[in-house]
Amino acid sequence: MPGQKASEGARQIQILKAAFEVASRKGLDALTVRLVARRAKLSAGLVLFHFKTKDQLIIALLDYVLRTTTVLYITDDISDIADPLDRLLALLRKEMNRLASEPRLIRLFFDFWSKGFTHPLIRTKMQAELDRYREAFRPIAHDVLRAEPERFAGVTPEGLSAVAVSFIKGCAVQSMIDPENFDIDEYLAATNGLLGQLASQPV
Amino acid sequence: MPGQKASEGARQIQILKAAFEVASRKGLDALTVRLVARRAKLSAGLVLFHFKTKDQLIIALLDYVLRTTTVLYITDDISDIADPLDRLLALLRKEMNRLASEPRLIRLFFDFWSKGFTHPLIRTKMQAELDRYREAFRPIAHDVLRAEPERFAGVTPEGLSAVAVSFIKGCAVQSMIDPENFDIDEYLAATNGLLGQLASQPV
DNA sequence: TTCATCATTGAACGATTGGTCAATAACAAG
DNA sequence: CTTGTTATTGACCAATCGTTCAATGATGAA
Numbered sequence: 001m002p003g004q005k006a007s008e009g010a011r012q013i014q015i016l017k018a019a020f021e022v023a024s025r026k027g028l029d030a031l032t033v034r035l036v037a038r039r040a041k042l043s044a045g046l047v048l049f050h051f052k053t054k055d056q057l058i059i060a061l062l063d064y065v066l067r068t069t070t071v072l073y074i075t076d077d078i079s080d081i082a083d084p085l086d087r088l089l090a091l092l093r094k095e096m097n098r099l100a101s102e103p104r105l106i107r108l109f110f111d112f113w114s115k116g117f118t119h120p121l122i123r124t125k126m127q128a129e130l131d132r133y134r135e136a137f138r139p140i141a142h143d144v145l146r147a148e149p150e151r152f153a154g155v156t157p158e159g160l161s162a163v164a165v166s167f168i169k170g171c172a173v174q175s176m177i178d179p180e181n182f183d184i185d186e187y188l189a190a191t192n193g194l195l196g197q198l199a200s201q202p203v
Numbered sequence: 204m205p206g207q208k209a210s211e212g213a214r215q216i217q218i219l220k221a222a223f224e225v226a227s228r229k230g231l232d233a234l235t236v237r238l239v240a241r242r243a244k245l246s247a248g249l250v251l252f253h254f255k256t257k258d259q260l261i262i263a264l265l266d267y268v269l270r271t272t273t274v275l276y277i278t279d280d281i282s283d284i285a286d287p288l289d290r291l292l293a294l295l296r297k298e299m300n301r302l303a304s305e306p307r308l309i310r311l312f313f314d315f316w317s318k319g320f321t322h323p324l325i326r327t328k329m330q331a332e333l334d335r336y337r338e339a340f341r342p343i344a345h346d347v348l349r350a351e352p353e354r355f356a357g358v359t360p361e362g363l364s365a366v367a368v369s370f371i372k373g374c375a376v377q378s379m380i381d382p383e384n385f386d387i388d389e390y391l392a393a394t395n396g397l398l399g400q401l402a403s404q405p406v
Numbered sequence: 407t408t409c410a411t412c413a414t415t416g417a418a419c420g421a422t423t424g425g426t427c428a429a430t431a432a433c434a435a436g
Numbered sequence: 437c438t439t440g441t442t443a444t445t446g447a448c449c450a451a452t453c454g455t456t457c458a459a460t461g462a463t464g465a466a
Contacts, residue, residue: 011443027321029232033424043445045426050443054424107320114317116380117310118230127381159389166373166390173372174365177319178330186362187369214413236454246415248456253413257454 012050015040016064019057024104028111031058062112062122066129069105070098072136084143088164089188091140095168096184100175107176130165137161215253218243219267222260227307231314234261265315265325269332272308273301275339287346291367292391294343298371299387303378310379333368340364 018040023031033054037044051057078094081087099106116123141160145152152160175182221243226234236257240247254260281297284290302309319326344363348355355363378385 027317030321032422034422044424045446046444048425107317110313110317110376113376113380114230114310114313118233123380130377130380155392156389159392162377163370163390166377167366167370168373169376170369170371170373173316173376174333174369177316177326177333186359187366235452237452247454248416249414251455 011042011046012060015042015047015050015057016061019061020065020108023061023111024108028058028108028115033057058115059121059125062125065105065108065112066125071129071132074136074140084140084147088140088144091137092164092168093184093188096171096175096187099168099172100179100182100184103176103179106172110173110176134158134161134165137164214245214249215263218245218250218253218260219264222264223268223311226264226314227311231261231311231318234264236260261318262324262328265328268308268311268315269328274332274335277339277343287343287350291343291347294340295367295371296387296391299374299378299390302371302375303382303385303387306379306382309375313376313379337361337364337368340367 015036019031019036022035022039026035033047034044036057037047040047047057048054051060072095074091075094078087078090081090112122113126116126138157138161141164142157145155145157145160171182171184171187218239222234222239225238225242229238236250237247239260240250243250250260251257254263275298277294278297281290281293284293315325316329319329341360341364344367345360348358348360348363374385374387374390
């Protein structure tokens with residue numbers, strides 16, 4: 001005895017949101033067609049009616065997360081900072097704050113990352129996402145290198161961007177397992193030292 | 204019709220090695236009692252005879268990996284480097300090389316890391332392991348700060364160690380998903396720039 | 407040799423999984 | 437209203453999961 005029908009596309013989004021809730025709370029391996037259906041208050045058959053297979057549901061969830069999540073949004077208060085090095089530091093702080101405040105999202109990202117090891121399509125998508133993220137750092141990295149060419153001799157904008165992303169990913173790993181004791185200021189103080197920049201630049 | 208018996212403890216190690224092969228290749232979620240047993244050329248019942256439950260087997264595998272893997276081994280050629288900053292860079296390079304050359308191990312670590320999100324015991328053990336790793340960086344970080352106190356004003360050895368570990372973890376994430384295109388020299392060149400150290404110090 | 411111990415096996419069980427499908431009701435078009 | 441399309445459901449299936457257990461034989465002690 002079928003229930004009410006939903007308008008086009010609305011049901012898919014409803015299912016994807018339920019899938020996100022399940023996956024981000026219990027982990028990707030614990031994601032079950034029946035669990036997603038129960039969370040969305042639908043039958044399991046309907047989930048597989050809209051997404052042919054569980055694998056396609058997971059791929060759709062990945063696309064949904066990547067589409068929904070802000071990749072790198074450089075606000076005015078950051079782009080207004082005159083000194084390039086200060087700007088990069090402010091951006092790092094902002095990103096670290098953002099990631100540390102969304103541990104469940106981070107967890108889901110790393111779940112997909114790990115799954116990409118054996119799932120080629122997931123790996124490709126995650127890799128592309130990482131490339132986009134790194135690319136967003138490029139302009140600021142470029143400014144930093146142009147401002148102080150002698151210090152960063154031999155360093156390319158790509159290389160500096162990669163290091164910045166790598167640092168943020170490391171912080172994300174830390175914040176994922178231990179969000180309470182994750183001290184952003186401690187990290188940034190040391191980063192300031194590495195960058196030879198003593199003044200703290202609050203956001 | 205039982206097969207041959209094994210000496211005390213030997214069978215456990217045999218099973219743990221098989222579990223490592225399975226988990227590092229297919230992922231922790233794909234680890235199955237039957238898969239481990241087949242890899243070890245034993246019956247599934249025997250695996251559960253030695254490790255009461257699958258959960259205990261996973262915990263034992265985590266202990267085995269943490270016990271087997273080198274945490275941080277500072278060789279003489281590194282401790283002989285006079286300049287503390289050069290020493291830290293050389294250590295970073297060595298660690299990045301090591302991690303990049305063992306992508307399967309890294310993948311298993313991140314699997315456990317992700318599982319720790321919902322598994323308290325795993326989380327505790329992983330956290331302790333990370334603390335040990337960071338602690339191993341402390342002496343060198345301390346030397347760096349003492350050598351150039353004015354540059355790293357306000358930076359504690361703990362903070363600098365945390366940043367170093369964070370950077371390595373970020374590199375590990377990168378090398379895990381894309382081991383072929385992972386360019387260690389590019390990372391180190393940029394790190395050199397960040398540290399204001401232009402001379403490359405090969406290991 | 408005899409015997410008790412116990413590591414080992416293979417078959418089984420109940421639960422859960424992803425996936426299929428016939429039946430049915432909600433809805434749009436006519 | 438009638439009709440055709442299709443979204444929706446619940447029952448079902450085969451496979452696989454972790455786990456249990458009776459049967460059995462290898463092993464060491466006496």
